[in-house]
Amino acid sequence: MTRTTPARPVSVETVFPELAAHRGRTTRLHPRPGRPGLRDSHIGGPMLWPDDEPWPVCHEPHRRETEGYAPDEIRSARAAGARPRSRPWHGAGSPGEDGPVPFVGLAQFFRRDIPGLAPGPDGADLVQLFRCPSPHGPHAERRYHLRWRQAAETERAERFLAAPPEVPLLGREHELPEPCVLHPAEVDTYPWAEDDTLPAPLIARIDAWDDARAAEHGPDAPSYQHDLSIPPGWRVGGFPSWASTGPMAVDCAACATPMRLLLTAEGHETDGGSHSWVPLEDRDPSVRGRASVRGGPSVARPTRLHFGRDRDLHVFTCPTDPGHPPRWVLA
Known part of the structure; x- marks a missing residue:
């Protein structure tokens, strides 16, 4: 619409x-909640990501958390119009203490959908925005990542990543974007x-x-x-x-x-x-x-x-x- x-x-x-x-x-x-596809500009939807390309991860130390929310439980609670239940972190504690933390894909924008989008390096016309789901340091600083692509070249990949890696728990419910189509x-x-x-x-x-x-x-x-x-x-x-x-x-x-x-x-x-x-x-x-x-x-x-x-x-x-x-x- x-x-x-x-x-x-x-x-x-x-x-x-x-x-x-x-x-x-x-x-x-x-943005409005919906079901965007791989080849759509969107917020929170599936990224156009070649299957053989490593997903971006954050290697920095992360602030320790004591409880969090499972991504699938966040999705289920939203579908039911309810609030997700928090869970305690088990074992070592915070994500990142046992290894790198996968970034959360926030959005992707194609210039064919958004003509006002400035071109990226070498005229790249697809940009993808990511955020580390865990805060850093005493001031809860955040880390973001920007990935530029040539849309036509990327779309020729043989296979695309079906499900990106996720941390078992997110520190806050609002770390997980709701899939939204754009107008x-x-x-x-x-x-x-x-x-x-x-x-x-x-x-x-x-x-x-x-x-x-x-x-x-x-x-x-x-x-x-x-x-x-x-x-x-x-x-x-x-x-x-x-x-x-x-x-x-x-x-x-x-x-x-x-x-x-x-x-x-x-x-x-x-x-x-x-x-x-x-x-x-x-x-x-x-x-x-x-x-x-x-x-x-x-x-x-x-x-x-x-x-x-x-x-x-x-x-x-x-x-x-x-x-x-x-x-x-x-x-």
């Missing part, structure tokens, strides 16, 4: 004409308005406009950051949001070039401040405002994933050489 972003409650370029020079495009992915749709987007992301006089005018709207119409009045600049949820390209950290300089570690945003992963597709972005197909047309949103968790948190403390995971790549190491920023 098509997903249509509603018209913005205010024409931002009418209020701030100079924003036209900063306009960008982002592809909203609109890509491009929308206009504008930079986060803070620090030097836009000219200082323009940011001052945006802030003053937001304050005046809130004073006149109350806290639910549309605002630039929530309603007019950057949509929530999984998206490809566009501008990063900086709600938790404030804007950061993200430069390539190999060549110091400012990096570009490849994709953003987010645990929630909507929240109290961003409900205006919910697609028309997920609304009750007879009701206005936040109450019109329907679909429950399948719309609000379809992938079941979390990133940090409900932050955005921004994946950056080098525009000069996409083969340079990517950077992962929680914001």
Whole structure:
């Protein structure tokens, strides 16, 4: 089903004409629980992975856990609309103490499905995103892995991996993504308005406009950051949001070039401040405002994933050489 972003409650370029020079495009992915296939762009579905190629694993030490959730029991509980039961870790304890930990496949995107996806090394047009299921160190840091492929070449493999390796227990239920099909749709987007992301006089005018709207119409009045600049949820390209950290300089570690945003992963597709972005197909047309949103968790948190403390995971790549190491920023 098509997903249509509603018209913005205010024409931002009418209020701030100079924003036209900063306009960008982002592809909203609109994941919804489903049954994606090997050759589909998806979140949480089966990876297009040749059977003779080693699955990525994390070799670093991992933080010790005392209990966790079996992946198959998580799947069964979700199908039944219930919560999975936690189990104690037996034997040596945490995954990783007895050997490498297999990464969890989070998503794969083909440029044939998402034209806005930036090309990878040597024009690669398929990207696959992975996360280690276990935290690292005292600050529970995460490790991610990005694999680029030539889609046509990969699809010629004789056999594909039927079931990737999994750890017996996951520390949190939200480590396991729910298989989701995508409904890509491009929308206009504008930079986060803070620090030097836009000219200082323009940011001052945006802030003053937001304050005046809130004073006149109350806290639910549309605002630039929530309603007019950057949509929530999984998206490809566009501008990063900086709600938790404030804007950061993200430069390539190999060549110091400012990096570009490849994709953003987010645990929630909507929240109290961003409900205006919910697609028309997920609304009750007879009701206005936040109450019109329907679909429950399948719309609000379809992938079941979390990133940090409900932050955005921004994946950056080098525009000069996409083969340079990517950077992962929680914001």
